[in-house]
Amino acid sequence: MSLELRTGENPRKWRFTWEAQSHIPTLRLFLFDSHTNPSTQCQNLKVRVSLSQSSVLVSWCQETHISLRVPIPRVLVDSESPVSFKALDDHIEVKLVLLLPVDHPIISSFDSILNLTDDVENASSDASSKRMSMDSDIKSLSSCGGVDFYCRSCSVKLTRSPLRNFVEMPSVNWREVADNWFGACCCSFGGISEKLVTRYVNSYTCAKGVCLLNSTTIALCKDDIVGCNFPDLGGCQSYEDEGDSIDDHEFGGSTLNSGSNHSRNEKSRFTQFKHEEFAANCEGKENNGDHLSHPSSESDFPVNLTLAQGCCMHHTSEALIESQKPSKNMEILDNKKSFLNGFLGNVFMVRSSNLSMDVEWIEFVCPQCSSLLGAYPCSNDRAPVDGGVRLFKCYISTSLPVGGSRDLFRNYTLGRMFSDQLLDNAKDELSFRTVVRDLKTKSLMLQIVLVNTNCWSCTGYCLGTEGISEPPSKIDLQPIIKVLFSECCNITKSQIRTIEDWVKKDLADEVFMLRHQIAELVESLVSAKDMLPPSYSSFEGLWLSSMQKTGFSL
Incomplete structure (x- = not known):
């Protein structure tokens, strides 16, 4: 200060x-x-x-x-x-x-302990916001009813209409998450892991009306942003609020059919592809003759394991191995292969392990004052590969005046x-x-x-x-x-x-x-x-x- x-x-x-x-x-x-x-x-x-x-x-x-x-x-x-x-x-x-x-905790609580402020609740809220927690951001944004975003430099409104659906940005470690859940051992569900990643990559795109957040950025569909002049690739997939309905066969960022409140948004995260149902089937059903059944809703991933003399004895049937090979319709599309590295999330600071040579990041500037606002991933046609633009939280505001008490990104x-x-x-x-x-x-x-x-x-x-x-x-x-x-x-x-x-x-x-x-x-x-x-x-x-x-x- x-x-x-x-x-x-x-x-x-x-x-x-x-x-x-x-x-x-x-x-x-x-x-x-x-x-x-x-x-x-x-x-x-x-x-x-x-x-x-x-x-x-x-x-x-x-x-x-x-x-x-x-x-x-x-x-x-x-x-x-x-x-x-x-x-x-x-x-x-x-x-x-x-x-x-x-x-010491007593020092950080001076205002509330000594009653040094007329509005202890606001002071506490402001102190809490300095933690810059992503979960806290999602909760606060979701409770606003509708949020527009503004350029912090010139205060121009960046969004065409208020956004009401806020979701944690999908995990960048798709393959690692899937392998950790289903396992990569030849006697386990390693084939399912590969198919999950492939389906997720092929279906991923930024959905219109949905704001994805991580610790440093927000991702908006280009159709939600004023001043986006990209080549027309059909626009972003539209988002419709359908309450609690979630298609069991779709789990990518492009098919978020969650409600507007935070509890329904939780269902749209990457890990929401029938984990609970799958775990219940694996643990709760009788393993007659060591057969494990897979949820019927994931019929694309047939599993019929016959395990003999333990997992690592490699007595998996040839039919199982053949069934785990990706079919032609499950191959990753050419224009989606750049997604496999997961480098579509936190472009604020990119780790070398997430650096994709197939994606070029283009700076996105304010349409009015040309200040840097963020970036978007593009391919050879210079259009966003997933239809989305990443805006850095340090360059945008959630309300006017910029930096005011209602600006959730002020810190x-x-x-x-x-x-x-x-x-x-x-x-x-x-x-x-x-x-x-x-x-x-x-x-x-x-x-x-x-x-x-x-x-x-x-x-x-x-x-x-x-x-x-x-x-x-x-x-x-x-x-x-x-x-x-x-x-x-x-x-x-x-x-x-x-x-x-x-x-x-x-x-x-x-x-x-x-x-x-x-x-x-x-x-x-x-x-x-x-x-x-x-x-x-x-x-x-x-x-x-x-x-x-x-x-x-x-």
């Missing part, structure tokens, strides 16, 4: 940054400007904490007497512990002892979405080094190293002390991650070879993003590195910076 001041109150633009670590009851304050060496110029340095004004008062002699006031974020300061401070070459450092760590930012994806990837790959490439050219653009994933921080400019008696405005600590980064446009060939070697040896995770996103991300990282004094800004040729992540602010 940045506090801009009038020039007369802080003529030298002294900046403050508060920083704390999760689970550690210490709060550090950095004070610095661009041309002062505190160790030699700040004589008779004094620091005093005024809890009544929620401020730290700092003064020293430098030709004239200088006094600054720094607002304290909402934390529990231990008033009985002494304040420690020191003047270093490029900054003044102050340490406060806390009664509780900054991420989504590029930095938060990127940092969350970065943390998820690090958790999955056990790697804290990430290489970012251009999604179109595959060229190396950025390298990022995770340094600390559990920090809290806020920054701004110091206040003057003359003629001010009222407490300063409240400031909040925000959850952040600390990273080292460098752009790869100016690095040497030997450095490029080193980075490529990291990728080959699985020492670095590799992701792909749109060039516009990468440029905006770099700009954000460069700006954030100024939150700390120069002595903290670099390490071994990399810049130290930070990004906000999701979670409760304090």
Whole structure:
């Protein structure tokens, strides 16, 4: 949170940054400007904490007497512990002892516990939304009755009519999901797994009137979006609300026949192809002579297993093996083969494992202001291969005014979405080094190293002390991650070879993003590195910076 001041109150633009670590009851304050060496110029340095004004008062002699006031974020300061401070070459450092760590549940519940707000329910709701949960988004959107989407830059309406049906975006790991459910062993239902994936791929398309969501994007049918001028391929499949009716033979994203409420939307997810019925048949029926029966509604997948001497003895009948071979009408259509990799979901940050060479992603911009809104997957004809466009949540709004209390996407930012994806990837790959490439050219653009994933921080400019008696405005600590980064446009060939070697040896995770996103991300990282004094800004040729992540602010 940045506090801009009038020039007369802080003529030298002294900046403050508060920083704390999760689970550690210490709060550090950095004070610095661009041309002062505190160790030699700040004589008779004094620091005093005024809890009544929620401020730290700092003064020293430098030709004239200088006094600054720094607002304290909402934390529990231990008033009985002494304040420690020191003047270093490029900054003044102050340490406060806390009664509780900054991420303690009591701190995150200040408003409701101390009744500091007139509308506790709204404050709680706003804090909850900062988690940016996809399930929470679906529930909130579904409860609105009808939602239009707007460009965050110019506020133009993007949708032709309000959308009422919100569904989780189908899993990208179709083959893995099917194999995990039915098994890939030759004596199990491995053939069914292949047929399920084939049918799903052939039937998948974005349905008109249905909004698909994942953690970072929404997918809309091109016919629902104003200003979509794609080649006419027949449009999206229309969506009709048919209550609870779901065709047992259709389970792709194109055939979502669910109702408008969240409970019916749950039925349209990828895993809803008779899992419960199938499990009941496998477990509840008598296995006469070791025969397992399959639900009659899935007659396309005949199963008549005769298992002899256990699963792995490979005594499956030749008839069964033959029946599991995909028939001609179950072969994947040529224009659908690009779907098999599952790379049609989270284009915000694409993992190398989901990168499809058969799909090209085209940037989709606002029809009025040309700001980037998202992207769509296309084939050679430059039309969306599934009839849909992905819009990034950080570039759109669900209501006007943009960023208002009714805007369900108001807490989504590029930095938060990127940092969350970065943390998820690090958790999955056990790697804290990430290489970012251009999604179109595959060229190396950025390298990022995770340094600390559990920090809290806020920054701004110091206040003057003359003629001010009222407490300063409240400031909040925000959850952040600390990273080292460098752009790869100016690095040497030997450095490029080193980075490529990291990728080959699985020492670095590799992701792909749109060039516009990468440029905006770099700009954000460069700006954030100024939150700390120069002595903290670099390490071994990399810049130290930070990004906000999701979670409760304090």
